Amino acid sequence: MKRILLAALCLVALQSRALAADGSLQAVKQKGKLVLGLDDSFPPMGFRNESNQIVGYDIDLAKEVAKRLGVQLVPQPIDWNAKEQELNTHKIDCIWNGFTITDERKQAMAFTKPYLRNAQVVVVKKGSPFTTLASLKGKKVGLQAGSSAANALDAAPAFKKSLKEVVEFKDNLTALMDLEARGVDAVVMDLILANDNIQRSKKALVVLPESLSPEVFGVGFRKNDLALRDGVQGALEAMRKDGTLAKITTQWFGSDISVVGK
Structure with missing residues (x-):
């Protein structure tokens, strides 16, 4: 029992030293800014408004996190x-932009815990003959390159x-x-983005009831930047506790659908 306890204490000590050696959070604080990478045409997570400013749900979350870390947010x-x-x-x-956590991505980078649930769905024109995945046999389907x-x-x-x-x-x-121009017969994309686009634009598009896969969003960091990741995670959890996260989420989605701390 003593040996097991000693081994556990040694592991904790090693992890603590590794975290101390990780200067990622301190580096961000020293330069005074957190540079967030995004696709700026991904509403409602991150996109340009009519004034060409980058706005969105993820942007509002990140601005509040950056404020709590004592730095300025720079959307890139x-x-x-x-x-x-x-x-x-x-x-x-x-990378903070409706970024899906996958096993492959977890091998290459460090992620926060999930903060939002999503799914990959198929969008078609309203009134089209395509009502199921099977009905798209032999058809052309579009999607964003490099996306989930x-x-x-x-x-x-x-x-x-x-x-x-x-x-x-x-x-x-x-x-x-x-x-819309009938260049493709359907588009595979994020459910949250699809719903937002259809509601905002009032376009004659619909989401098929069958989804391809459920997924969750997280914030991605370099593999060894654990201190920065944990700093962001801690800020999100503090925002959950004081109600700020629920307020921002409700403003964008009409209700608190965030999964932080759940």
């Missing part, structure tokens, strides 16, 4: 297909094989525009 638009490279070359400090929609499609090999073609776009909004 990136090529979403090169997001890991942007992070690893230190051009950004984190591509991963979800890969995880549904039978459905993917049934398609005539998978067309990749730079962003989801371009994919939806092509859907």
